[in-house]
Amino acid sequence: xxxxxxxxxxxxxxxxxxxxxxxxxxxxxxxxxxxxxxxxxxxxxxxxxxxxxxxxxxxxxxxxxxxxxxxxxxxxxxxxxxxxxxxxxxxxxxxxxxxxxxxxxxxxxxxxxxxxxxxxxxxxxxxxxxxxxxxxxxxxxxxxxxxxxxxxxxxxxxxxxxxxxxxxxxxxxxxxxxxxxxxxxxxxxxxxxxxxxxxxxxxxxxxxxxxxxxxxxxxxxxxxxxxxxxxxxxxxxxxxxxxxxxxxxxxxxxxxxxxxxxxxxxxxxxxxxxxxxxxxxxxxxxxxxxxxxxxxxxxxxxxxxxxxxxxxxxxxxxxxxxxxxxxxxxxxxxxxxxxxxxxxxxxxxxxxxxxxxxxxxxxxxxxxxxxxxxxxxxxxxxxxxxxxxxxxxxxxxxxxxxxxxxxxxxxxxxxxxxxxxxxxxxxxxxxxxxxxxxxxxxxxxxxxxxxxxxxxxxxxxxxxxxxxxxxxxxxxxxxxxxxxxxxxxxxxxxxxxxxxxxxxxxxxxxxxxxxxxxxxxxxxxxxxxxxxxxxxxxxxxxxxxxxxxxxxxxxxxxxxxxxxxxxxxxxxxxxxxxxxxxxxxxxxxxxxxxxxxxxxxxxxxxxxxxxxxxxxxxxxxxxxxxxxxxxxxxxxxxxxxxxxxxxxxxxxxxxxxxxxxxxxxxxxxxxxxxxxxxxxxxxxxxxxxxxxxxxxxxxxxxxxxxxxxxxxxxxxxxxxxxxxxxxxxxxxxxxxxxxxxxxxxxxxxxxxxxxxxxxxxxxxxxxxxxxxxxxxxxxxxxxxxxxxxxxxxxxxxxxxxxxxxxxxxxxxxxxxxxxxxxxxxxxxxxxxxxxxxxxxxxxxxxxxxxxxxxxxxxxxxxxxxxxxxxxxxxxxxxxxxxxxxxxxxxxxx
RNA sequence: GGGCGGUUAACUCAGCGGCUAGAGUGCCGGCCUUACAAGCCGGGAGCCGAAGGUUCGAAUCCUUCACCGCCCACCA
Numbered sequence: 001x002x003x004x005x006x007x008x009x010x011x012x013x014x015x016x017x018x019x020x021x022x023x024x025x026x027x028x029x030x031x032x033x034x035x036x037x038x039x040x041x042x043x044x045x046x047x048x049x050x051x052x053x054x055x056x057x058x059x060x061x062x063x064x065x066x067x068x069x070x071x072x073x074x075x076x077x078x079x080x081x082x083x084x085x086x087x088x089x090x091x092x093x094x095x096x097x098x099x100x101x102x103x104x105x106x107x108x109x110x111x112x113x114x115x116x117x118x119x120x121x122x123x124x125x126x127x128x129x130x131x132x133x134x135x136x137x138x139x140x141x142x143x144x145x146x147x148x149x150x151x152x153x154x155x156x157x158x159x160x161x162x163x164x165x166x167x168x169x170x171x172x173x174x175x176x177x178x179x180x181x182x183x184x185x186x187x188x189x190x191x192x193x194x195x196x197x198x199x200x201x202x203x204x205x206x207x208x209x210x211x212x213x214x215x216x217x218x219x220x221x222x223x224x225x226x227x228x229x230x231x232x233x234x235x236x237x238x239x240x241x242x243x244x245x246x247x248x249x250x251x252x253x254x255x256x257x258x259x260x261x262x263x264x265x266x267x268x269x270x271x272x273x274x275x276x277x278x279x280x281x282x283x284x285x286x287x288x289x290x291x292x293x294x295x296x297x298x299x300x301x302x303x304x305x306x307x308x309x310x311x312x313x314x315x316x317x318x319x320x321x322x323x324x325x326x327x328x329x330x331x332x333x334x335x336x337x338x339x340x341x342x343x344x345x346x347x348x349x350x351x352x353x354x355x356x357x358x359x360x361x362x363x364x365x366x367x368x369x370x371x372x373x374x375x376x377x378x379x380x381x382x383x384x385x386x387x388x389x390x391x392x393x394x395x396x397x398x399x400x401x402x403x404x405x406x407x408x409x410x411x412x413x414x415x416x417x418x419x420x421x422x423x424x425x426x427x428x429x430x431x432x433x434x435x436x437x438x439x440x441x442x443x444x445x446x447x448x449x450x451x452x453x454x455x456x457x458x459x460x461x462x463x464x465x466x467x468x469x470x471x472x473x474x475x476x477x478x479x480x481x482x483x484x485x486x487x488x489x490x491x492x493x494x495x496x497x498x499x500x501x502x503x504x505x506x507x508x509x510x511x512x513x514x515x516x517x518x519x520x521x522x523x524x525x526x527x528x529x530x531x532x533x534x535x536x537x538x539x540x541x542x543x544x545x546x547x548x549x550x551x552x553x554x555x556x557x558x559x560x561x562x563x564x565x566x567x568x569x570x571x572x573x574x575x576x577x578x579x580x581x582x583x584x585x586x587x588x589x590x591x592x593x594x595x596x597x598x599x600x601x602x603x604x605x606x607x608x609x610x611x612x613x614x615x616x617x618x619x620x621x622x623x624x625x626x627x628x629x630x631x632x633x634x635x636x637x638x639x640x641x642x643x644x645x646x647x648x649x650x651x652x653x654x655x656x657x658x659x660x661x662x663x664x665x666x667x668x669x670x671x672x673x674x675x676x677x678x679x680x681x682x683x684x685x686x687x688x689x690x691x692x693x694x695x696x697x698x699x700x701x702x703x704x705x706x707x708x709x710x711x712x713x714x715x716x717x718x719x720x721x722x723x724x725x726x727x728x729x730x731x732x733x734x735x736x737x738x739x740x741x742x743x744x745x746x747x748x749x750x751x752x753x754x755x756x757x758x759x760x761x762x763x764x765x766x767x768x769x770x771x772x773x774x775x776x777x778x779x780x781x782x783x784x785x786x787x788x789x790x791x792x793x794x795x796x797x798x799x800x801x802x803x804x805x806x807x808x809x810x811x812x813x814x815x816x817x818x819x820x821x822x823x824x825x826x827x828x829x830x831x832x833x834x835x836x837x838x839x840x841x842x843x844x845x846x847x848x849x850x851x852x853x854x855x856x857x858x859x860x861x862x863x864x865x866x867x868x869x870x871x872x873x874x875x876x877x878x879x880x881x882x883x884x885x886x887x888x889x890x891x892x893x
Numbered sequence: 894g895g896g897c898g899g900u901u902a903a904c905u906c907a908g909c910g911g912c913u914a915g916a917g918u919g920c921c922g923g924c925c926u927u928a929c930a931a932g933c934c935g936g937g938a939g940c941c942g943a944a945g946g947u948u949c950g951a952a953u954c955c956u957u958c959a960c961c962g963c964c965c966a967c968c969a
Contacts, residue, residue, distance in 0.1 A: 009929075195966080202969085220969060233969095269968045276969095283967045343966080392897065395965070486964090521905080523962080554917085555906080560898055560963070563905065571917060574931045585928030638907075642916075657928075665927095741935090747923095748935040754924055782926075783934095839913065846911090851949030860911050867912070 007587065007704065011580040013544030017696045021135055024699075029714050030140045032080035034475035041072035041079045042479040044460050044509075045141060046492065047149065049088035050123055051095050054133035056518035056526060056564060057485055059536040063549045064515055064556055064637055065483045066139050070692040071632050073140070074717035080476055082463050083141035085128060087150045089412035089452040090184060090349060096122050096411070112410050112447075119411050133537060138545050138695045140713070147463045149455040150413070157462035158413045158455045159430060161503055166428040170365045170502075171405075173417070173426070177278070177285040178404050180357035181347040182303035182317075186408040187361050188347060189451060190401055191490050193354050195343040202270065204335035205328055207232060210256045213246035217335050219270025221342065222280075223328065224321040226250060227298035227309040229257055231276040233287060236261040238272050251333045253310060260291045279358040295358050303355055317355070362406035362415060362448070369498035370400040376497060382507045385635050386558045389486060389514050396490055403495075405451045412449030419444050457495035460508035481635075482509040485517050486560070513635045515556050521565035539569055546694035547573035553693050554641035575645060576697050579690070582653050583701045586683045589664045593676035594706030601684070601707040602677035607724045611671075612776060613659040614678040616733040619726035620651055621682055625718045628689055644690050652686065655737065662779050680705065685718045692717075735769060736776055739812050742805035743784035746814035750803055756817075757787035763798070764791055764810040765873060798881060806832070806877040808870035822885055829882045836875045843868040 024030065043065050048058055065081060073079040096119045097107055107115045134141070147154060165171040178187040203223050209215045216232055232248055234241050247256045257276075264287060265274050278288030279295040288295060298308040303317045312320045328334040345354040374397040376382050377390060384390050406415060418427045422441025427433060436443055455462070460482075464473040478500070484493065493512055500508030519525060520532040527533065539548050543566075550572040555562045593602040607618040624647040631640040663675045684705060691698040691712050702712035743760045752758060764770040770791035777789040792813065798804050802813035804825075846852050846864050853861060 007928095010931080191965095218969085222969080264967085266968045274969055281967085281969075283969075286967080340969095342968085388897075392964075395896065399965085490965095517963095523905095557907075559906080565905075565918095567918060568905080570931085574929095577931050578929065581929035581932085583928085588928075642907075646916080653929085654933085744934060745936090751923085754926090785926090785934095835913090842913090846950080849949050852911095853949085855949060856911065863912065871913095 007584050009581075009584075011544070011546075011576055011697050011700065013546065013576075013696060014541070016700050017136070017138070017545055020696050020699050021138065024140070024711065024713060025135075025143070027711065029711060030081070030142050031144055032078065032142045032476075034078075034471040036078050038076050038078035040476055040480065041069075041077035042082065042476045043069060043080070043481050043483060044082040044463060044479055045084060046482075046484045046488070047084045047086040047147075047456060047459060048130045048134075049091055050085040050127040050130075050148065051088060051092045052130050054130055054137070054536050056534060056536055058130070058134070059137060059548070060515060060518050060552045060556065060562060061483060061485065062134055062137055062139050063552045064513070066137070066549075066695070067553060067637060067640075067692040068481060068483070068632070068635075069140055070695060070713060071717060073713070074688065074691065074715060076716065078475070080145075080472075081139070081141045082145055082147070082476075082479075083131070083134070083139075083143060084147035084459075084463060085130065085149070086452060086456055087123075087148065087412060089407060089409050089449060090186065092119060092123070093409050093411040094184075094349070107410065115410055136537065136540055136545060138549065140695070145463070149452070149459075153465070154455060154458070154462045155413055157458050157466055158450065159416050160467045161458055161499065162413075162416055162450070162454075163428055163430050165364065165502070170369070171362060171428075172365065173360065173362050173406075175358060175360050176363070176404075177280070177282045177356045177358050178361050179345065179354045180301065180359065181350065181352055182301065182355050183350045183352040184347060185301060187357075187359060187404055187406060188354075189404045189453075192348045193345040194348050194351075196346050196351075197341060198344045200340050200342055200344070202338045202340040203325060203328075204271065204337070205251065205275075206333045206335055207248035207250065207257065207275075208333075210247040210249045213248065214242060216241070216248050216259065216273045217271045218273045218275040220275055221340060222277075222321070223324045224305065224309075224312070224317050225277045225280045225298060226275060226324070227253065227305070227312070228277040228279045228296045229275045230278060230288065230293045230296055231258050231260045231291065233260050233262050233265050233274045233276050234272060235265040235267045236263060238265075238267050240272060251328060251331070260287070260293075262287055262290065280356050282356055285356075285358070297358055299355055299357070301357065301359075361404050362417075362446075362450075364403040364405050364454075366400045366403050366498065369502055370397045370494070372501045373397055373494060373497035376501060376507050382497065382509060383511045385511060385513045388558075389489065393489060393494070397494065403451075405454050406446075406448040407451055408447075409449050412452065413455060415446040415448050415450060417446040419446070453491055453495050456492055457499040458503070460496055460500055461504050466504070477504060477508075478506050479509045481511045481513055483513045483515065486514040487517060489514065511635075516559050516562035519561045519563050521563055521567075523561055523563055534564065534566070539566065542566075543569045543573040544576060544696070546697045547576050549695075550575065550641055550645075550693050553637045554645070556637040557639075575649065576694065578653060579648055579694075580697060580701065582648070582657060583683060583687070583704070585657060586679045587704055589672075589676040590680045590683075590706055593673045593680070596673055599707060601680055601705060602673060604677040604681040605674055607678075607721075607726065610674065610678055611663070612729055612732060612736075613656055613779070614675065615724075615726050615729040617652065617656040617682055618678070618721070618724040619729055620647065621685055622720045622722070622724045625685065625689060625720040629717075629720075632692070641693060644686075644693065648686060648690070652682065655733070656682070658783055659736075659779050662782070687712060688715060688718050732772055735772060735807075735809055736780060738805075738807050738809070739773060739789070740780050740784050742807070742812035743786060743814045746803035746805065746812075746816060747785060750816035752785075752816055754785075757785060758814055758816070759788045759790075760784070760786055760812055760814040761790050761792040761796075761799075761802070762810060762812055763796065763877075765877075766809075767794075769809050770794075797884060804881055806874055806881065808873040811877050811881070826882065826885045829878055829885060833875065833878050833882065836871055836878060840868065840871045840875065843871060 069079055069081040100106055179193045180187055200221050202219050202221055204217050204219050205223060207216045207218060218232055229250055246259055248259060250257055276284045276287050278285045278293055279297040280299060296308055298306050299317050300306050305312045305315050305320050307313045347354060374394055377393060416429055418433055420436035420441045420443055423436060423439040425438055427437060433443060460479050461477055464476055466473055496508045524532055548569050551569040607615045624643055627643050628640050660675050660679060663671050666672060687698040687702050699712045702708060739762055762773045774791050780789060798813050799815060802815045805812045843864055
């Protein structure tokens, strides 16, 4: 029966995937309905930057989310995958500023209002490209609910939360030393600072004594900040320095600095004397607070020295450092210079060295929020998967510092704070005011915007409609699972937990699945500068989304790195093809069977009424189905993929389809139809099993099944038919596989010509096995290139020309050309016997061990007993053969 | 300085107290067998990083060490 002409030889993914996706979308299959029944299963997407395009990290993240979403949807859960994008303040603003620069203008020239118009316009025009790319991946998000962090609704949520936290004292404004990026011209939070090991110099600078006091030498890496010094600090117990108050003179300026004593100072480092610059160092700032020191800012927001730096004013901070060092040397005030390796903070975006700067910023008081978040993980309200991340999470939450949330940008949620020019009061308000509510004076709004992560911290409830009490919020919060890379645990996961617990009074999600980070094939981080970036869309173009998704899922275990290479994807594209062709084959037999049952899927008989191969595959399908479900429930995506892959390829294709062929091509019509129906049943379940990982090809194939009306994506996920469990059929198929493999192996070893038919015999240890072989011999003949397969008479000797394969249930004799070399055969058997003897010795020693018998679990001991019996059976067969062959070797030729 | 990973076949990894340690890719040999040559069949390949320890039993648990990688960090 030739396959149907419309059934192409390969899955034409380039044509099929967009078409199928459009069908799903048109049919509204992604939509969630809060009124619908079923347990809620909810995922909120980690919102990609609206300016971004799909990279490997997104591809992995969204593949896993889609697998879970599709699985739960098929299971009948009330499933919502909530999509959207992030305004990504600093990143987006930078992109638009670059565009402006190319036009020869700038943000300053445009002014705030026109600049923001430009960003919105840019967003409408080029933003959201990534949504289309997520669709190509197959993401089954409910696009009707797509949100953007700067939507009116979400902005309202941001404002509400800001006001509420302010009213509660959890948001405050103050003058502190914050991390300032002189290039981005904004403050950034602590976790946005990266630390880079750098080879630097430690300069020993002499501060001469004032008023007859002693001189001090301080050690610093940043001599250019000396004009901001307002003290020198030593350890209170440092005996190298005289007791009592004294002062030193700042080089060049002559300004007098008090010498203070504080245990913060490390006596062992440098000279044990520390220059204190409260305006440009966070530790010095704290020292200054403790000792009531003034702050002097000597470097401005652009990294340029200020008038406080006297002759160096107007110089860049690094230029100034060189010049100052040179000048100190010339004045004999540079005692020495040592090389020093230390970590320097740089901006996570532009890698510019951070300038700690005293400035007026808004902060979130994170202490109480963080301890609530940590508690929710400690008591299991939110689980981290893999659990090993908990320690890291606690580490951070327990040592968290206040979160600087103001950014000196224009693109973002402007801080809802107004300052009265008359009475000087600060007003944080939900509605824009006309005038000062207190005195009616003129108001000026705070120009700054909020950190992008402030709004993404609200994502799990703001997207569901909060602050309104929507049906979605009631039904879908807390969400079920959050899937993300571990790189944003602190940026995002922790913030959502803090905000969710504070605002909603409950955790934002029950489980956080932290997946690996995608690397290139050699484990390197992908980056444009390294040129090792693989574009996921190119991969989809070349291999299809299904192969790509499957490759990602197959590697999504508990490791930290996921090394992706095209070879791997190519490997799974062969799997897609394999599945396609297996289905093509199955369908060519299903079609006539369906014809016989009126175009409908033929009713498959119960497994127990079927021949052995069907009973076996259905038993295996049951096991694999249950294992796949267990794997998905525990987020073991790699295991799920592996199980499905091997079931399809090794069992379904390599054995079941081959064993079915003699029947399917046979003359017995009843048997043929039954086999086809059984095949259809197994195929349908297999497609459903694979659908979460490979949605396109499975949907396409499912549509070709006879009598198919609905979509596979909205069909039930297989639950497994418990009545199909059949360990005996698995054992018996195992014997038939042994026979087949033994003959194939003998043929290959002895170079039996491909066309030549052999007449193997099976010498079974018991009549039941002999009967089994005789019964199913017709199914095996073609698989092993045999003309006949017979059970040898009990006790019959192995023919001289036969290659023998020994099993615990008996032996397979495959006659090969001429006579088997007796000496070689003897050597082989002796080797085999030695191996068997080792196995037996091992098993026996275990069973003779009282500790083993007493402590090992019952089933393990039982297994060992069975194994020992099987070894002994094998040994007996091998010994018998050896006796025979020895006789031949000695007396024969 | 603190913490977390990794080290298993040529490569990339799975296995994480008990089957004779597995898979994919690659390699070797043979096949165009009417679902699939993007395929089929057969085959070789590993003192499970090192050393101790716990245990009846260790690739798997503990300790120490080595190398690789990541994260956090207020000795300038």
